[in-house]
Amino acid sequence: MSRTAICRMLPGMSDTGNSSRLEARVPTRVLDMIKRAAELRGISVTSFVIEATAEKAVQVIEQMDAIRLTREEQARFAEALLNPPEPTEALRDAARRHRDLVASKS
Incomplete structure (x- = not known):
């Protein structure tokens, strides 16, 4: 999913304009895996992390917002x-x- 597609799914998120910094310490193995995945997709590590975390955030929010009935x-x-x-x-x-x-x- 492209960053533009994610931006369309998330109100208030745009391709340009306001942005915030996010820093995280990750195990070297995880960073190597992220770099490899980004490389395979042909995108930067930053774009990959934004895309993956936004997709996961949408998934979690949708799961929590859904009403489940037996x-x-x-x-x-x-x-x-x-x-x-x-x-x-x-x-x-x-x-x-x-x-x-x-x-x-x-």
Whole structure:
């Protein structure tokens, strides 16, 4: 994935303009591996590290943002959407208060 493609995926990240410095100490073996991978891709070590870390960051964020439900939970959720329960008295009161509040501000 190119840096430009990653930039499009990440709001606020652009190819030019603002950048921040990131420093890290890595074992020599890891740095050698990173250099080799960058060389194989025909890109700089910096570009490779930015690309790889951004891809991993997107993957982690997407995994953490996803709501995962078991089959039973999926079925209960779908049932609640298709056949919602009757509103409770507390919900009706809250709806009335909201309606009155919104009406009084208009």
